[in-house]
Amino acid sequence: MTETTLTIRQMCDAFDVTPRTLRFYEAKELLFPIRQGTRRLFTKRDQARLKLILRGKRFGFSLEEIRQLLDLYHIGDSQATQLRKTHEVATMHLGEMISQRDDLNKAIDDLKDQLSWVEKILADMEQPQAAQ
Amino acid sequence: MTETTLTIRQMCDAFDVTPRTLRFYEAKELLFPIRQGTRRLFTKRDQARLKLILRGKRFGFSLEEIRQLLDLYHIGDSQATQLRKTHEVATMHLGEMISQRDDLNKAIDDLKDQLSWVEKILADMEQPQAAQ
DNA sequence: AGCAAAGTTGACGCGCACGTAAATGTAACG
């Protein structure tokens, strides 16, 4: 059977983070590893959450913002009121992410233009025949 | 004639930043306002750079990373060697931005799925007829 | 000339996201 829980080191190797980071995320209530004695065991749920955490970080969200988003993915027996609030928060994040993507597309296009501009200049500098 | 330079306050109003932020960016050599006596005057170039800075920040780049990218947009009389290095750095950034956008698209799709899931649950909770 | 508004330079402070060292514990192996 493929063991489903990971030790702290296995987690670090799998996700390229430090033990300090994992303990920090636990302290911030982003992860909830179970304990085998004093040691941590990270469940599949923790692994899925960490993946989402790291993704969120890439998009510039704070850990606190990420924590709120994570709730959306692990709803247990939430009440409708709580569920609605979570839905609202997530909808706002979705809007931000979409406009961020649109901005990103613009920036990518701009950067591509700049790069081909530079490439053109470099080509001219290496081919001075036209000036002869 | 439309005045092309802005005072610090005009910059703050135009870009929604604080004076502290602008002075900080100057200290970090991201902006180079000219001086009229002791006061700062932000040129069109500074305005364009600030726009790029704020955009870069949205994508999670550090100010130092942004500073390197900015060079690409304001190449004066760079040598070919320097130009090539700038091009290289920018190409790396472009790669990061593209993969970031792809990630973002995935995250957006995931989040949309989760949201419609939650919406379905909320709808079920409000229409208990089926259980009657 | 006088005064308020706005700008300037330090310098210290702060929140975030961890890094890092110290002291201690514990599991595993020969």
Added chain:
DNA sequence: CGTTACATTTACGTGCGCGTCAACTTTGCT
């Protein structure tokens, strides 16, 4: 049973991106 290797808690340190006074000069208006 001792040693080695990894884990844990506690606590202070760090880099980034500014916020926030404080003390002072400069500008614009009356």
